[in-house]
Every structure is written in C-alpha cells, then in structure tokens.
Amino acid sequence: MKQFDVLIIGAGVVGNAIAREISKKNTVTVGVLEKEPDTAFGISGRNSGVLHAGFNNKPGSFMAKLCVQGSEGFEKEAAELKLPFKKTGKLITAGFEEDLARLQKLKEQGEANGVKELRIIGREELETLAGYDAGFGALWSGMTGIFDPFQYTIALAEAAAEQGTEYLFGRQVVEIAPKGKSQAAPSNAAGSGSFLVTAENHSTGEREQYRTEILINSAGLFADEICRMVGINDYKIHPCRGEYHILEKRQPWLLELPIYPIPNEKDGGLGVHLTPAIHGNILIGPSAEYLTAEQEREEYSTTRDVMVRLNEEGVALFPELNIGDCIHSFSGIRPKLASEAEGGYADFVIEESKRVPGFIQLVGIESPGMTASIPIARMVAQMTEEIRVRNKSCEAQWQGSESKSAQTGLLQAVSGEPGDEKMLCRCEGITERAVLEAYDRILYIGAIPTVKGLKNRTRVTMGNCQGSFCTINIIEVLEKKRNVDPLALLWNGFGSLMFEGRVKE
Numbered sequence: 001m002k003q004f005d006v007l008i009i010g011a012g013v014v015g016n017a018i019a020r021e022i023s024k025k026n027t028v029t030v031g032v033l034e035k036e037p038d039t040a041f042g043i044s045g046r047n048s049g050v051l052h053a054g055f056n057n058k059p060g061s062f063m064a065k066l067c068v069q070g071s072e073g074f075e076k077e078a079a080e081l082k083l084p085f086k087k088t089g090k091l092i093t094a095g096f097e098e099d100l101a102r103l104q105k106l107k108e109q110g111e112a113n114g115v116k117e118l119r120i121i122g123r124e125e126l127e128t129l130a131g132y133d134a135g136f137g138a139l140w141s142g143m144t145g146i147f148d149p150f151q152y153t154i155a156l157a158e159a160a161a162e163q164g165t166e167y168l169f170g171r172q173v174v175e176i177a178p179k180g181k182s183q184a185a186p187s188n189a190a191g192s193g194s195f196l197v198t199a200e201n202h203s204t205g206e207r208e209q210y211r212t213e214i215l216i217n218s219a220g221l222f223a224d225e226i227c228r229m230v231g232i233n234d235y236k237i238h239p240c241r242g243e244y245h246i247l248e249k250r251q252p253w254l255l256e257l258p259i260y261p262i263p264n265e266k267d268g269g270l271g272v273h274l275t276p277a278i279h280g281n282i283l284i285g286p287s288a289e290y291l292t293a294e295q296e297r298e299e300y301s302t303t304r305d306v307m308v309r310l311n312e313e314g315v316a317l318f319p320e321l322n323i324g325d326c327i328h329s330f331s332g333i334r335p336k337l338a339s340e341a342e343g344g345y346a347d348f349v350i351e352e353s354k355r356v357p358g359f360i361q362l363v364g365i366e367s368p369g370m371t372a373s374i375p376i377a378r379m380v381a382q383m384t385e386e387i388r389v390r391n392k393s394c395e396a397q398w399q400g401s402e403s404k405s406a407q408t409g410l411l412q413a414v415s416g417e418p419g420d421e422k423m424l425c426r427c428e429g430i431t432e433r434a435v436l437e438a439y440d441r442i443l444y445i446g447a448i449p450t451v452k453g454l455k456n457r458t459r460v461t462m463g464n465c466q467g468s469f470c471t472i473n474i475i476e477v478l479e480k481k482r483n484v485d486p487l488a489l490l491w492n493g494f495g496s497l498m499f500e501g502r503v504k505e
C-alpha cells in the first residue's frame with residue numbers, strides 16, 4: 001500500500017498548484033489521485049482563461065483577497081512556468097447612461113478589494129480602446145489579462161512532478177476511512193496514516209488503497225461528495241453550466257481585449273462576454289444555466305437555445321462579429337455552493353475541517369479559481385505546515401520520511417526519437433516533433449495518453465478543420481514512433497476508444 005504525507009484528490013489547477021507548493025519542501029511526500037486519464041480534464045480545461053483583477057467579488061471574501069493576490073503575482077509566476085500571458089486590460093461597458101452608476105459601484109468595490117488600475121472612461125476613450133463604438137462609457141481594468149488555461153494547469157503539474165509529486169491518474173476515490181474509523185493501523189509509526197483512501201483504478205478495474213497523514217479535497221464539482229465520504233454533510237454543489245462559441249482566428253485584431261457587459265448579480269455568472277483567447281480565437285460566452293437534479297454533474301453538452309442566445313448577445317456587444325466564423329462550441333460547469341434561488345453567490349470554502357482534523361476541504365472553487373489558484377495553494381500549504389507542527393507524531397513521521405527523489409529535467413523523459421519538423425496539423429502549424437514531445441510530457445507526469453491530452457498541450461485538432469485533417473496523421477506518428485496501438489488509444493475519457501477495429505490489416 002502506498003503511503004504519503006499529503007494526498008490531494010483532484011489534478012485540476014487548484015490541486016496541481018497545491019502539489020507544486022507543498023512539494024517545494026523536499027522532505028514531504030505528496031501524491032495526487034485523479035479519476036481522469038490526465039490533468040485539466042475538469043473545470044480547469046473549460047473556462048475563459050481570463051486573469052481576473054478582483055473587482056467582482058465581495059470585499060473581505062476569500063474570492064476577493066485571493067483573486068487580487070493571484071492577479072498581482074501572475075506575471076512573475078507565468079514567467080517561471082514559461083507560460084504565455086498577455087496583460088490586455090478589460091472593459092465592462094455601459095449600454096446606457098444610467099449604467100454608469102453601477103460601474104462606479106463596481107469600481108468602488110474593486111478599490112475596497114485593493115484592485116489597481118481601475119478607471120471609469122467615457123465614450124471616446126472606450127471607442128479608442130475597444131476599436132469600435134462599444135457603448136456610453138466603461139469601467140477600464142488595467143490588471144486583467146489572458147492566458148491558456150490548459151498550458152497553465154499542465155505547467156503546474158509538471159512543476160509539481162519535477163519536485164517529486166507522484167500523480168496517480170485514472171484513480172477515482174470512492175471511500176475514505178478517517179482516523180479512528182475502520183482502518184487497522186499498522187503498528188510501526190511510519191506506516192500509520194490518518195486516512196485510508198480507497199480508489200478505483202479505471203485502467204485495471206481494481207480497487208487500490210492509499211494511506212496519508214493529511215488529505216486535501218480539491219475535487220472541483222465533486223468536492224461535496226468527497227466531504228460526505230469523511231462524514232461531512234454540510235455542502236451541496238449546484239452545477240451551473242456555461243456554454244461558449246469559439247470563433248476562428250480569421251480576424252484576431254478585431255478584438256484585442258476582453259469586453260464584458262455589466263454583470264447581472266442574479267444570473268450566477270459575469271454575463272456573456274467576448275474574450276480574445278491568447279492564441280487568437282475569440283470566445284463568446286459563457287451562459288449560465290443551472291443543471292437539474294436529474295442531469296449528470298459533468299453534463300458538458302452545448303444546447304441549441306443557448307447557442308442562438310450567445311450569437312445574439314455576442315453581436316449585441318460587438319456588431320462586427322461574424323458568427324459564421326464559429327468553429328466549435330464547448331461548455332464548463334461552475335461548482336456553485338449557492339443555488340439559483342439563493343442568488344448563486346457563495347464564497348470559497350478553504351479550511352481544515354474542525355470535525356475531521358487533517359482533512360483540508362476546498363469547496364465551491366468557481367471563478368475566479370484559476371486566477372486565485374496560487375494564493376489558494378500557499379494558504380493550503382500553510383495549513384498543512386500547521387497540522388504538521390500540531391501533530392507531534394505526524395511531525396516525527398515527517399522528519400523521518402525518506403527524502404523523496406525529485407525528477408529532474410523534463411526533457412530527459414523524452415525516450416524515443418525526437419521526430420521531425422513535418423507539419424501534422426496545418427491549421428495550427430503543429431509539427432511531428434511537437435506532438436511527440438507532448439506525448440512524452442504526458443507520460444512524464446504519469447498521465448494516460450489521449451488525443452485530448454495532446455490537443456491540450458499542442459493545440460492539434462483545435463484549428464478550423466477540428467481534427468479532420470490531422471487526427472489520422474497524429475495516430476500514424478504515434479504508432480510508428482512511440483509504438484502506440486491505435487486500437488487502445490483514447491479520445492478523452494476512459495471508454496472513449498478512437499477506433500472499434502481495423503477494416504483491413
């Protein structure tokens with residue numbers, strides 16, 4: 001049975017940021033259990049990719065405080081992670097004169113949160129910044145920026161793995177026995193973990209068990225279920241779906257910065273907005289629809305009605321948009337702690353449970369969770385440190401823990417041929433070499449190769465053809481240069497095989 005000092009459930013942006021922060025200490029063994037084949041398959045791979053400044057959140061809340069910290073520190077972190085980041089600024093536009101009073105309130109809220117570079121601007125300046133007549137006036141936020149949410153989440157996982165974090169993908173946590181419950185603790189101190197965690201291994205179909213002194217629940221949409229496994233029934237997540245259109249890169253200069261309407265506090269989101277993605281596409285969305293109790297929590301479909309509404313609201317914000325440029329649609333789901341009837345707003349829960357010591361719970365980590373991820377991680381690392389100091393036996397165990405071996409040099413993991421500069425994906429200009437490197441990087445963090453994992457790392461299949469040209473090229477290269485059996489290759493989740501069989505040998 002594997003034993004860790006700290007075990008994290010969930011390899012999203014928050015779990016990865018926490019793993020990176022805690023594994024900076026060379027004496028602490030850190031594991032991450034993730035039900036999916038790879039990182040960034042949950043909410044962290046389904047959002048706007050906007051670095052928020054922090055003016056939308058209530059003063060004094062974790063959301064406000066951690067968002068502002070995340071926004072201020074992001075440029076430095078992005079440089080360290082070699083992550084492309086653009087501080088674009090953002091406009092929240094007023095369609096009517098009476099909206100200006102609401103913008104002023106938003107500005108004051110932002111200033112109370114410590115947000116820098118906020119200004120109310122008039123029609124002329126708005127037109128200069130937006131590049132078109134976008135309304136009566138606007139709130140300008142200079143701290144807002146854009147980045148690639150896949151690359152960010154993956155970069156955090158690679159940094160954590162490099163520091164010795166062990167990722168265990170395809171492991172769905174199904175049962176937890178906290179301290180004092182049914183677990184039979186071995187007599188030696190080094191073997192006595194406080195939590196016995198059971199996970200289903202989706203690759204083998206077997207159940208596995210793990211011991212850990214500290215357990216961190218960073219399970220996104222399922223964080224309330226994980227709480228229930230340790231006997232905490234205080235939380236219920238109300239999944240709220242947000243759908244998007246992605247427009248092709250034909251005219252990226254059309255929109256150089258995110259443009260938002262004034263948020264409607266009751267609708268659960270920030271309103272349908274326009275975001276230039278860091279790679280040049282334009283995103284329209286997200287909408288905000290609460291899922292019904294009958295729907296699966298990860299019901300990531302897009303729906304006809306919402307698609308039509310996104311078109312209308314997108315064009316209302318920016319009349320030059322050509323909806324015919326839409327190449328794809330997708331959705332993300334907000335793990336809301338407040339229901340629609342309750343107004344949809346609740347602060348992040350980030351705490352060590354009083355009832356289950358050693359259990360750190362992160363619940364309701366919706367937007368601005370990406371922006372706030374590194375400050376959240378620092379807060380959680382501080383909590384783990386305090387648990388360690390408080391728990392004497394735990395401290396002895398930590399001191400006695402074998403120093404883990406950090407994996408050094410990501411590129412050393414590349415084992416096969418490097419590949420050549422032949423273009424595999426014409427739309428995005430992705431070469432064979434880039435795809436093979438991405439494949440090796442998937443293996444480096446212990447993830448299970450999927451086409452989606454390659455896509456998230458390189459952008460293959462994300463262009464105008466949406467994979468109709470490049471998918472087969474990718475598979476041929478993987479078969480030839482990495483010995484991958486196409487019949488065993490997954491598209492995204494478990495069970496999503498690319499092929500049913502061969503037509504001819």
Ligand SMILES: Cc1cc2nc3c(=O)[nH]c(=O)nc-3n(C[C@H](O)[C@H](O)[C@H](O)COP(=O)(O)OP(=O)(O)OC[C@H]3O[C@@H](n4cnc5c(N)ncnc54)[C@H](O)[C@@H]3O)c2cc1C
Nearest residue numbers: 010012013014035042043044047050173220242369370371
């Ligand atoms: C539509 C939308 C737009 C957004 N836009 C922005 C934005 O522009 N800027 C911003 O800062 N934030 C934004 N957010 C918020 C941000 O995306 C989230 O706060 C953040 O991604 C949450 O990360 P996470 O790691 O908590 O969750 P996730 O990424 O979902 O990670 C949780 C992981 O836990 C795994 N898991 C769940 N149950 C189990 C189990 N039983 N066993 C093992 N593993 C399990 C899941 O598979 C998942 O991978 C947006 C969110 C949405 C929905």
